[in-house]
Amino acid sequence: MHALDVLGDPVRRRLVELLAQGDRASGDLTEVIRDEFGISQPAVSNHLKVLRDSGFARSAAAGSRRIYSLSGERIAEVQSWAAEQLLFWGNRLDALDTELHRRGKETL
Numbered sequence: 396m397h398a399l400d401v402l403g404d405p406v407r408r409r410l411v412e413l414l415a416q417g418d419r420a421s422g423d424l425t426e427v428i429r430d431e432f433g434i435s436q437p438a439v440s441n442h443l444k445v446l447r448d449s450g451f452a453r454s455a456a457a458g459s460r461r462i463y464s465l466s467g468e469r470i471a472e473v474q475s476w477a478a479e480q481l482l483f484w485g486n487r488l489d490a491l492d493t494e495l496h497r498r499g500k501e502t503l
Contacts, residue, residue, distance in 0.1 A: 414465040
């Protein structure tokens with residue numbers, strides 16, 4: 396699954412944001428997501444599974460709890476894609492800005 400497909404869901408994006416702040420227990424993540432999105436614990440577990448299966452997150456057992464952490468590999472994929480888009484659009488927007496300024500000077 397493409398990284399942006401995974402992050403296309405607002406719940407999964409929020410989970411990634413939370414994990415970017417540091418490792419969290421699944422119960423803590425569930426509490427935050429339930430409060431913000433009003434979804435059930437099984438629904439949060441499904442989103443965490445998608446993040447794990449797609450390589451965005453890792454989990455480890457700590458007694459009876461599961462601790463989740465962010466995996467940087469897939470985040471780097473998103474960063475690379477965004478950098479390509481910024482380069483592509485940045486050059487074109489700079490050219491548009493130059494053309495608009497040139498045309499503005501012609502009308503004065």
